[in-house]
Amino acid sequence: MMEASLNDIDDMIVHEKMQAALEYQNEAWADGMADGIEPEIIADAAIVLAMRETVRIHGEDGAEAMLDSLRERILAGEFSPKRCLQ
Secondary structure (H helix, E strand, C coil), X not given: CHHHHHHHHHHHHHHHHHHHHHHHHHHHHXXXXXXXXXXXXXXXXXHHHHHHHHHHXXXXXXXXXXXXXXXXXXXXXXXXXXXXXX
8 A cells, every 4th residue: 555655656746747847848939939939940959859868868779669659649649739638
C-alpha cells in the first residue's frame, strides 16, 4: 500500500512538472510570435532542441524509441487540435 502511495505521489510530481514545463514553452512560443517569428519556425526550432537534448540524455536509440512512440501517438490523434477530451 505504501509503495502505491509513493508511486501516486511520484506520478503527481511528474504531472505537475509537465504542466510547468508546458507553461514555460507556451510563454517562449508567445514571445517568439510577438517578435514576428512564424509558428512553423518556432515549432521546428522546438523539435530540434528537444531532439538534441533527448539524444544527449538517452542516446540515439532512446531518441529513436521516443520518435516511434510519438509517431504512434500522432497517428492516434493525441496532438490533433480537433481532439475532444471526454
